[in-house]
Amino acid sequence: MSARPQRAIRGRLLTFVDDPAEVGERACHHYLEDGLVVVEDGRIARVGEAPALLAELAPDVPVDHHSEALVLPGFIDPHIHYPQTQVLASYGAQLLDWLEGHTFVEEEKFADPAHAARVAGFFLDELMRNGTTTAAVYCTVHPDSVDAFFAESMARNSRMVAGKVLMDRNAPAALLDTTQRAYDESKALIARWHGRGRQHYAITPRFAVTSTPAQLDAAGTLATEHPDAYVQTHLAENRREIETVASLFPEARSYTDVYDRHGLLGPRSLFGHCIHLAEAERARLSETGSVAVFCPTSNLFLGSGLFDLERMRDPDAPIRTAIATDVGAGTSYSMLRTAGEAYKVVQLGGANLSPLTAFYMLTLGNARALSLDAHIGALRPGRDADIVVLDARATPAMAHRMETIEDLSDELFVLMTLGDDRSVRATYVAGERLHSREDALSSF
Numbered sequence: 001m002s003a004r005p006q007r008a009i010r011g012r013l014l015t016f017v018d019d020p021a022e023v024g025e026r027a028c029h030h031y032l033e034d035g036l037v038v039v040e041d042g043r044i045a046r047v048g049e050a051p052a053l054l055a056e057l058a059p060d061v062p063v064d065h066h067s068e069a070l071v072l073p074g075f076i077d078p079h080i081h082y083p084q085t086q087v088l089a090s091y092g093a094q095l096l097d098w099l100e101g102h103t104f105v106e107e108e109k110f111a112d113p114a115h116a117a118r119v120a121g122f123f124l125d126e127l128m129r130n131g132t133t134t135a136a137v138y139c140t141v142h143p144d145s146v147d148a149f150f151a152e153s154m155a156r157n158s159r160m161v162a163g164k165v166l167m168d169r170n171a172p173a174a175l176l177d178t179t180q181r182a183y184d185e186s187k188a189l190i191a192r193w194h195g196r197g198r199q200h201y202a203i204t205p206r207f208a209v210t211s212t213p214a215q216l217d218a219a220g221t222l223a224t225e226h227p228d229a230y231v232q233t234h235l236a237e238n239r240r241e242i243e244t245v246a247s248l249f250p251e252a253r254s255y256t257d258v259y260d261r262h263g264l265l266g267p268r269s270l271f272g273h274c275i276h277l278a279e280a281e282r283a284r285l286s287e288t289g290s291v292a293v294f295c296p297t298s299n300l301f302l303g304s305g306l307f308d309l310e311r312m313r314d315p316d317a318p319i320r321t322a323i324a325t326d327v328g329a330g331t332s333y334s335m336l337r338t339a340g341e342a343y344k345v346v347q348l349g350g351a352n353l354s355p356l357t358a359f360y361m362l363t364l365g366n367a368r369a370l371s372l373d374a375h376i377g378a379l380r381p382g383r384d385a386d387i388v389v390l391d392a393r394a395t396p397a398m399a400h401r402m403e404t405i406e407d408l409s410d411e412l413f414v415l416m417t418l419g420d421d422r423s424v425r426a427t428y429v430a431g432e433r434l435h436s437r438e439d440a441l442s443s444f
């Protein structure tokens with residue numbers, strides 16, 4: 001028996017087919033003024049002009065009409081910390097003091113599985129409210145925190161990447177594991193979660209400051225043993241952090257070289273921040289296909305520095321890039337806000353981040369960075385039906401500004417400059433509507 005359509009979503013469809021930097025702004029996207037996405041068994045079955053597809057649809061298939069709104073693939077956030085929902089908006093410190101004074105204190109609470117489950121549920125709901133359907137997520141050192149997270153993700157049928165943080169030095173005793181425990185617990189978690197439903201595992205040494213060389217070796221061994229798992233960590237975020245790494249690893253040529261020596265560079269490795277890099281480090285990131293993750297609200301909030309997006313695109317040594325929130329050093333769950341702040345950071349470097357480039361990055365670009373573009377990041381038949389519906393008139397200021405826009409690019413720029421969760425009208429995960437702004441408002 002063939003699968004039956006379960007739902008259709010009508011609106012102004014926008015999806016990217018390639019990087020605007022490669023193919024230009026005109027060829028990078030497809031736009032349909034009155035389009036329809038037909039969902040079957042959690043996947044996109046058909047995409048096309050609404051009138052033609054509606055005529056062929058069985059009459060009992062429910063259709064959600066979002067006529068004025070833009071329908072895009074769900075946003076992807078490739079660097080975020082779920083245990084930091086109550087670290088967000090912590091005053092007055094740069095990276096190392098912020099970690100010690102605010103972050104580690106909160107992460108200790110995740111020894112309690114009930115706390116972890118409650119926060120994981122809140123966190124995933126908050127992502128959906130912001131139109132984010134996939135994220136690469138740091139848990140804490142406690143394996144239970146990973147179980148809690150993946151269990152909540154499974155309950156929502158969302159596609160998530162996550163892993164247990166590894167730390168065996170320079171953190172409070174309650175947050176330390178050992179080299180052996182890091183290996184054994186990660187191994188068990190990979191066996192339990194990687195490839196189960198839509199879940200993916202990330203081997204997660206927090207950063208070089210909190211891991212011994214032996215622990216980084218164990219992480220490298222895990223990466224070799226599980227080549228389709230991810231590696232996620234932090235790199236070259238803050239000057240004091242970099243000095244600390246230099247003193248802890250005197251034999252290494254650079255911060256990047258620390259990870260390189262332990263086999264942690266590669267196309268499935270996600271490096272948060274990458275702000276202060278020397279030429280040789282850029283060359284190695286480029287050669288290995290590693291991903292540099294730009295976290296603008298975090299970098300501004302912690303005063304870490306300015307990510308050089310233009311430089312990452314150097315044709316002689318291009319580095320794969322992604323863009324992310326990094327909550328709770330990042331100050332918003334919204335990928336719209338994140339794109340807006342990215343624009344300002346790029347401006348400070350004397351360049352521009354075009355609206356089409358920004359929305360490419362939030363969707364297909366981030367999917368490619370995670371090597372998940374066969375599943376997510378585009379409105380195409382066969383892709384998962386993870387979808388966000390955006391309203392560029394969500395506030396009076398936005399509606400007023402929208403009176404004078406001239407084209408789709410202008411509308412996207414209004415969304416990324418003025419938009420946030422209020423612009424997210426609905427979010428679908430594997431074809432199920434997990435967030436509706438109308439329902440959320442009427443429940444107040």
Ligand code: GUN
Nearest residue numbers: 081206207234298326329
């Ligand atoms: N470096 C090591 N841990 C962290 C973290 O939790 N957040 C940020 N922004 N940087 C880090």
Ligand code: ZN
Nearest residue numbers: 079081272326
């Ligand atoms: Zn981070």
